[in-house]
Amino acid sequence: MDITLHGVSFGYGRKPVLRDIDWTIRPGVTGLLGENGAGKTTLLSVLVGLLRPKSGSITLPGDTTPRFGFVPQRFSLPGEMRAADCVQYTAWINGVSRAAAPAAAERALASVDLSHKASARVRSLSGGQRQRLGVAAGLAHDPDVLVLDEPTVGLDPSQRVRIREVIAKIGETRTVLLSTHVLEDVRFLCQRVGVLARGKLAFDGTVEEIEAKIAGDGSAPSRLESILERGYRTLLDTLGDDD
Ligand SMILES: Nc1ncnc2c1ncn2[C@@H]1O[C@H](COP(=O)(O)OP(=O)(O)OP(=O)(O)O)[C@@H](O)[C@H]1O
Structure with missing residues (x-):
């Protein structure tokens, strides 16, 4: 089931963290990427209703109230x-x-x-x-949507593989959103990714699309690995994050 954020903004006190985010999260597993402090946990918390957005709304088709399952980082x-x-x-x-x-x-x-x-x-x-x-x-x-905040952090490699298999299976029948810094999570699990930067959604699409977009000029598509190795700065420059 699709879940859609319409113009969602949030800040702690006067500090804006999420700025006017429009995003439709589709069935299957979507990864939320972004450098430390980009606002991933904040976005997940707003989505599941732990934090109230300053403006905007979150809807499911048919105006039903979404039911979330949330697994926090800790x-x-x-x-x-x-x-x-x-x-x-x-x-x-x-x-x-x-x-x-x-x-x-x-x-x-x-x-x-x-x-x-x-x-x-x-x-x-x-x-x-x-x-x-x-x-x-x-x-x-x-729940309609299962939300996981960095689900593989702190696990050893075999445990990581195991939880990925579990999440992938859940994603066959549900909408799953997870935040992660771990590339193998994205590779193994995610059909789509969103990239959060300075409170905005800098990218929304498939892993193949983000790689193709960064390759840009028709050269061989960059692997996501090399994109993230070069760091988010390069990624955001390429995506045209110009504010
Ligand atoms: N309770 C809070 N009060 C004030 N500022 C906060 C609070 N929680 C987070 N922040 C700030 O909001 C910004 C976004 O934090 P958030 O934890 O959402 O980022 P993140 O992308 O999940 O980071 P990480 O990858 O390190 O987990 C950061 O600058 C952080 O310092």
Whole structure:
């Protein structure tokens, strides 16, 4: 399901962070890129309703109210709790009835390959399993859009591969938006990318399109790897970020 931001602006106090953003996020997995401090976490927080935009709106087709699942960059789960109880609890907080919560948690744990850990206490899980548990908690109320803030940070390579596989599978049937600095996340996961720079959306399109755009003059398309190695400054210059 498409989700659209119309003219969304936000600032902390008098400092503008998001400036008049128009963006339609499509089904599948979209990556949100941008250098440190570009406003990625702020955009995700506005999108899911944790921060109220100063102006603008966020809509789904048919004017229904979007339901979001959000997995923040850092979250803590009570170590004594069992995995399934954590997910049931977050499902209930997000509006699932007590009667429906156990089945919702079971489905969510299965979708992140953690069914076998349903009765395990959170403190016994590895970092990667905890991250997947966070995704299950974000999914259990069956949101329209799943939003993940840097989901692979702090994980070892095999755990990263695992969570990417989980996210890719979720993206087959849902709209997923994730922020990341990790190139392999984009390569493996994202059908589309948005680039945030100085509070504006400097690019919105496919990975192939961003590479082709940067190649510009018809020379061999730049690989995203080299684009990001050269740094966002070059990328933004090429994209014509001239304000
Ligand atoms: N609660 C806050 N109060 C004031 N300023 C903030 C607050 N949170 C973030 N900022 C500022 O807003 C800007 C955008 O921050 P944000 O965390 O959204 O960027 P980001 O792109 O997610 O960065 P990173 O890649 O480092 O996570 C930064 O200049 C940051 O210092």
